Amino acid sequence: MGMPRLRPIFVTTLALATVSALVACGSDDDSTTSVAEGDGAFPVTVEHAYGSTTIAAAPGRVVTIGFNDLDFVLALGSTPVATREFTGYDYRQRPWADRYPEAAQLPEVGGMELDFEKLAEAAPDLLVGTYSLLEEDDYETVSSIAPTVGELRGSGGGPASWEDQLTTIGRSLGKSNEAQQLLESVRADFADATAANPQFAGRTAAVAMVLDGGFYILEADDPRNRFFTDLGFVTPAEVGAVGPERLDLLDQQNLIVLGATKEQLTADPLFAALDVVKNDRTVYLGEFGTDAPAALGFASPLSLPYLLDVTVPALAAATDEDPATVVPAIG
Structure with a gap:
């Protein structure tokens, strides 16, 4: 199998690791981020840049294939069975995730490029890649391995907000209530900072x-x-x-x-x-x-x-x- 290609839709987070990873903003896709209404029961259908994905039952083996999706899954109380490396930074030791020591031992399914073979070996029943920067044909490849929550975009074709990521991932895991509570908590932190x-x-x-x-x-x-x-x-x-x-x-x-x-x-x-x-x-x-x-x-x-x-x-x-x-x- 081949390796995924990164789409140049905006200045990617990979530039945090190497300035050579800088890519220009060039997408004309105006698709918006949205999710089907629901209360966390399954099946649930979520929409993303490549269409929609129906998740038949609560996932038990989640693999995060986006560059920051791991944090969202952990914050919602789930531990994936594998993840994608955040290239150029010792992400396993990131101080904001020190409450999740189990995540420091997760096997990786690629870094700047996904390893489709390792991804299949992880035997996932859900792939979460809301910030994955995959080309559409690479999305088709990963979605043939397991149902995949694909990349989310904002109204101008750039990356979606963290709020949209959190809401979508929460519904995908059957944890909409937890996602809403977490969203409100983080927004309150920002409100406290601006008030001060x-x-x-x-x-x-x-x-x-x-x-x-x-x-x-x-x-x-x-x-x-x-x-x-x-x-x-x-x-x-x-x-x-x-x-x-x-x-x-x-x-x-x-x-x-x-x-x-x-x-x-x-x-x-x-x-x-x-x-x-x-x-x-x-x-x-x-x-x-x-x-x-x-x-x-x-x-x-x-x-x-x-x-x-x-x-x-x-x-x-x-x-x-x-x-x-x-x-x-x-x-």
Whole structure:
């Protein structure tokens, strides 16, 4: 069997591991994320980018084939029998999932590419891949192994929200009530953070990923950017690749950088000269492969509360309009 090809629909979470995994936003598919109504009883039918999948009975052997689906399944109280590697980060030791030690021993069915043979050997009765980046023909291959909850997309063809992922996965597992309670809990965490920091609302913040020779400002529908817009920040009008000659695009009310440390970046005099840097309105999430950028990439009901805990103090310091305030380090 062949290996799956990644579809270039947006800047993928794989770039958290290697900047060469960056892919452009290029899908014209406007399919929306939706699920059939129901109360968690089976059979249940869920809709996704490739059509619909009917799950006849409560699954007993779940395999997660998306890049962050493992967190959702664990958060809903289920343990899959195998999973897909989150490439470039020691995801087995991620601090936001330390309550699930059993998940650290799960066999893997691939990383950047799925291994169809290992997938079949896991004998799944349900595959969960709401964030899998598979081409449609690869979806057909995996769905021939077991019923598959395929990729979810937002209204513009980009990735679906974590809320849609959670709702869909909850129904697929027969755990709609648990999913709704968890959704409300995470939303409450965001509400607490914004209530404590009303200055976040309406501030333009560039969420920029470090690339070789430049940066990439994340689009509004990228899950990593959504974390900050959910806190009230606004995405700049110009997004995408930023070369050395256009560092001015980073000079917004706030700048949030993932992929390098403050020391590494401010060694460049052009970067250090930006007002957003000089006035300490910049938050540095750290190098790829460390916890904060990875938590941002997972964008799950487990990683988001963790990320609020570790980033909100720095965001608060960076938005207080006092250049004398030192923004605390993250990680």
